[in-house]
Amino acid sequence: xxxxxxxxxxxxxxxxxxxxxxxGPVTGSISHEAGVTVHGEAGNLSLWRxxxxxxxxxxxxxxxxxxxxxxxxxxxxxxxxxxxxxxYQSKLVVRTGAFHVALxxxxxSVQIRQGSEQDYxxxxxxxxxxxxxxxxxxxxxxxxxxxxETTGYLNKRGxxxxxxxxxxxxxHVPDMESLYQSIPLLIHHSAEGSLGLFIDHPxxxxxxxxxxxxxxDVETMNGEMDLxxxxxxxxxxxxxxxxxxxxxxxxxxxxxxxxxxxRFSYMNQEEVLDLARTFRAKQIPCDAIYLDIHYMDxxxxxxxxxxxxxxxxxxxxxxxxxxxxxxxxxxxxxxxDEGYTIYEEGLAERHFCKFAxxxxxxxxxxxxxxxxxxxxxxxxxxxWGALHRFYVEHGISGIWNDMNEPSVFNSPTKTxxxxxxxxxxxxxxxxxxxxxxxxxxxxxxxxxxxxxxxxGERSFxxxxxxxxxxxxxxxxxxxxxxSYWQHMxxxxxxxxxxxxxxxxxxxxxxxxxxxxASGELLVRWTQLGxxxxxxxxHSAIETRQQEPWTFGEQVEEICRTFIELRYSLLPYLxxxxxxxxxxxxxxxxxxxxEYPQDERTFNLSDQFLLGNQMLxxxxxxxxxxxxxxxxxxxxWYDYWTGSRYEGGRPYLARAGLDRIPLFVKSGAVIPMTSxxxxxxxxxxxxxxxxIYGRGTEGHDGQVLAGEYMLYEDDGISRAYQxxxxxxxxxxxxxxxxxxxxxxxxxxxxxAVAGNERELLFTxxxxxxxxxxxxxxxxxxxxPHLEVQTAGWYYDRQGHHLSVKVPFRAGHEHGVKxxxxx
Ligand code: GLC
Numbered sequence: 160x161x162x163x164x165x166x167x168x169x170x171x172x173x174x175x176x177x178x179x180x181x182x183g184p185v186t187g188s189i190s191h192e193a194g195v196t197v198h199g200e201a202g203n204l205s206l207w208r209x210x211x212x213x214x215x216x217x218x219x220x221x222x223x224x225x226x227x228x229x230x231x232x233x234x235x236x237x238x239x240x241x242x243x244x245x246x247y248q249s250k251l252v253v254r255t256g257a258f259h260v261a262l263x264x265x266x267x268s269v270q271i272r273q274g275s276e277q278d279y280x281x282x283x284x285x286x287x288x289x290x291x292x293x294x295x296x297x298x299x300x301x302x303x304x305x306x307x308e309t310t311g312y313l314n315k316r317g318x319x320x321x322x323x324x325x326x327x328x329x330x331h332v333p334d335m336e337s338l339y340q341s342i343p344l345l346i347h348h349s350a351e352g353s354l355g356l357f358i359d360h361p362x363x364x365x366x367x368x369x370x371x372x373x374x375x376d377v378e379t380m381n382g383e384m385d386l387x388x389x390x391x392x393x394x395x396x397x398x399x400x401x402x403x404x405x406x407x408x409x410x411x412x413x414x415x416x417x418x419x420x421x422r423f424s425y426m427n428q429e430e431v432l433d434l435a436r437t438f439r440a441k442q443i444p445c446d447a448i449y450l451d452i453h454y455m456d457x458x459x460x461x462x463x464x465x466x467x468x469x470x471x472x473x474x475x476x477x478x479x480x481x482x483x484x485x486x487x488x489x490x491x492x493x494x495x496d497e498g499y500t501i502y503e504e505g506l507a508e509r510h511f512c513k514f515a516x517x518x519x520x521x522x523x524x525x526x527x528x529x530x531x532x533x534x535x536x537x538x539x540x541x542x543w544g545a546l547h548r549f550y551v552e553h554g555i556s557g558i559w560n561d562m563n564e565p566s567v568f569n570s571p572t573k574t575x576x577x578x579x580x581x582x583x584x585x586x587x588x589x590x591x592x593x594x595x596x597x598x599x600x601x602x603x604x605x606x607x608x609x610x611x612x613x614x615g616e617r618s619f620x621x622x623x624x625x626x627x628x629x630x631x632x633x634x635x636x637x638x639x640x641x642s643y644w645q646h647m648x649x650x651x652x653x654x655x656x657x658x659x660x661x662x663x664x665x666x667x668x669x670x671x672x673x674x675x676a677s678g679e680l681l682v683r684w685t686q687l688g689x690x691x692x693x694x695x696x697h698s699a700i701e702t703r704q705q706e707p708w709t710f711g712e713q714v715e716e717i718c719r720t721f722i723e724l725r726y727s728l729l730p731y732l733x734x735x736x737x738x739x740x741x742x743x744x745x746x747x748x749x750x751x752x753e754y755p756q757d758e759r760t761f762n763l764s765d766q767f768l769l770g771n772q773m774l775x776x777x778x779x780x781x782x783x784x785x786x787x788x789x790x791x792x793x794x795w796y797d798y799w800t801g802s803r804y805e806g807g808r809p810y811l812a813r814a815g816l817d818r819i820p821l822f823v824k825s826g827a828v829i830p831m832t833s834x835x836x837x838x839x840x841x842x843x844x845x846x847x848x849x850i851y852g853r854g855t856e857g858h859d860g861q862v863l864a865g866e867y868m869l870y871e872d873d874g875i876s877r878a879y880q881x882x883x884x885x886x887x888x889x890x891x892x893x894x895x896x897x898x899x900x901x902x903x904x905x906x907x908x909x910a911v912a913g914n915e916r917e918l919l920f921t922x923x924x925x926x927x928x929x930x931x932x933x934x935x936x937x938x939x940x941x942p943h944l945e946v947q948t949a950g951w952y953y954d955r956q957g958h959h960l961s962v963k964v965p966f967r968a969g970h971e972h973g974v975k976x977x978x979x980x
Pocket of ligand 1 (some may be wrong): 852
């Protein structure tokens with residue numbers, strides 16, 4: 160516990176006050192095939208253009224910037240070869256593609272433009288000792304997004320962060336400059352446009368937007384900096400280009416989108432099986448149960464405790480029959496224990512991290528003194544990956560990577576010694592230089608190992624630590640939060656910024672990890688979790704249990720309803736995951752992504768969009784049943800009551816404990832299913848497509864159109880990568896007295912979509928009373944429709960039109976519905 164002594168005048172540490180000087184003046188420049196290098200008196204920088212939108216600027220004090228190798232964050236890029244350098248009196252002007260880079264010969268600072276209109280910033284480099292600083296201009300009106308997993312609000316302007324992966328059990332408060340992940344992506348955004356700045360630097364780095372209103376500073380400690388300027392037209396463009404550089408996730412197995420239950424720890428096999436039976440008996444949908452560190456024999460990774468888990472195979476099979484999977488935790492620390500094969504093998508094959516003199520690095524984690532695989536080495540990753548045969552042979556396809564910052568209990572810095580030298584495939588670097596990428600490389604090893612072993616089945620990896628590009632290997636959960644209302648609120652901005660930073664698949668411990676949840680908190684957090692990409696309830700040892708049934712019937716009932724709603728939304732959600740896998744656009748979106756011109760969305764930290772059609776505004780205060788919700792332009796409907804709202808202003812939304820403020824946009828097409836206890840398969844035989852029309856009031860006679868692309872595949876294999884998936888395009892148009900709904904397959908594979916299915920359209924807010932539907936007959940009630948294969952029914956009070964059409968999947972089987980009033 161710290162006391163006010165911390166701020167005693169004599170204790171206050173001296174800030175780094177040494178003077179900084181520029182790298183210039185220029186001493187020469189060289190154009191090489193793919194780029195340009197400019198040398199200054201104190202440093203040098205190299206430029207490459209990687210695509211029409213992306214410019215790379217590597218800068219170094221001592222090293223040769225032209226030789227700087229991008230880290231594993233980057234998918235290998237091919238630089239473009241069209242360069243033209245013009246030497247003016249005070250400037251060197253480099254033209255490449257649409258970029259125009261003016262480099263000041265005195266200081267080596269650069270100014271980047273495209274045409275005369277698009278300003279992509281000024282970057283001035285300076286140094287002090289081995290600190291290398293890049294100062295960029297902050298436009299007055301710009302908001303800053305990105306930066307991955309950070310505390311604070313959506314707009315990062317005014318904050319300061321240190322990129323240094325850290326295991327932080329202390330409460331995550333705004334003072335925490337570092338958490339478990341480091342994603343050095345800053346997105347500048349204003350109504351005029353967006354600009355991304357990605358700094359590929361896995362060593363310690365600070366990003367300071369606090370010191371000044373006019374500029375921000377990025378500073379590395381080792382005299383090197385590798386910048387990527389991403390000139391997106393708008394936010395979408397930046398996120399798409401950034402994920403073009405650092406990659407996108409593969410389609411996760413569908414089961415990993417279901418509800419997941421965890422606890423530190425479910426202590427033994429019987430407890431796990433009882434838990435599973437309770438879920439099924441209580442009919443609370445669930446897809447996975449997590450095994451925390453107690454499943455292991457003395458915390459030895461790749462083992463089961465023979466006493467507490469005597470028959471893991473049997474347990475896993477029994478769970479599988481119930482439609483449940485196991486996700487065990489795997490930490491990087493390998494217990495030093497003679498006779499422990501993994502330790503002995505790793506030692507013999509020199510897989511563990513060591514100092515320059517060859518001495519092993521030893522740190523204490525759960526198993527006591529441990530050694531750590533050097534994941535920077537490809538051969539070590541392959542070794543580690545192959546060890547997962549142990550889990551795969553038990554029927555496991557999902558792994559939870561934790562403690563991979565790496566966290567080290569007995570180290571003064573709480574992590575690996577910075578002097579450790581990583582092999583790095585023949586290019587040795589210190590741990591200090593590579594710290595932030597260590598955890599991601601562990602996930603790479605895990606993911607690639609699982610993918611090889613699973614022979615066509617999809618793997619799932621969850622991680623705590625990560626670096627830019629982590630989305631290629633793992634979903635991210637945000638570490639040891641607490642059962643605080645503030646932490647529930649905090650995840651919204653954190654999740655949205657993770658999404659803008661390429662990590663579409665993320666979530667927080669629902670209910671909170673440390674501290675003790677209350678029933679009300681669990682309800683509200685489960686309501687939020689139902690709409691977050693990753694949805695797992697997890698809690699710490701010695702805290703109050705927080706399974707959905709712990710707090711009595713009312714809490715259980717509400718949690719069940721929201722977990723069921725999550726499962727109903729899977730067809731909609733899965734298509735959003737497909738979109739994220741294709742384009743990098745997040746699942747959980749800040750409003751600014753869809754309404755980039757609307758300044759009122761720039762710091763909207765406590766509500767978000769699921770895709771672009773549903774707006775979620777969780778209640779995150781105890782006792783609260785109301786909250787303010789900002790609805791952006793357009794017409795919105797309350798999901799529960801159908802009440803109509805004109806967007807462009809805030810409203811007071813009411814939500815008793817059993818509701819979450821949830822809005823759907825007029826024009827939305829939301830495919831849903833129902834009645835699942837687990838995800839089963841991803842071709843939903845019963846689909847209810849909800850369409851939100853113009854409503855009976857206030858429309859101006861214009862035509863309303865909406866569409867959605869429903870993506871489907873088998874949900875479990877990698878056959879989708881070779882075309883075994885289907886995309887059903889659903890669109891509608893509503894004008895005065897006429898509604899037309901069309902479905903057609905854009906892509907279909909018989910193996911996926913060749914089955915019979917039931918398709919029910921529910922049209923909410925129809926602007927007219929339907930009289931006739933071509934080729935279909937009206938039935939007297941909804942129950943009649945349920946037992947028939949085709950027909951329609953209109954609920955006059957609720958203004959819902961239900962239409963059932965015979966439907967066989969396959970490209971020749973699109974349907975067309977014409978409704979006349
Ligand atoms: C770390 C993880 C937490 C886990 C615990 C025990 O604190 O963040 O989720 O339960 O270790 O493995």
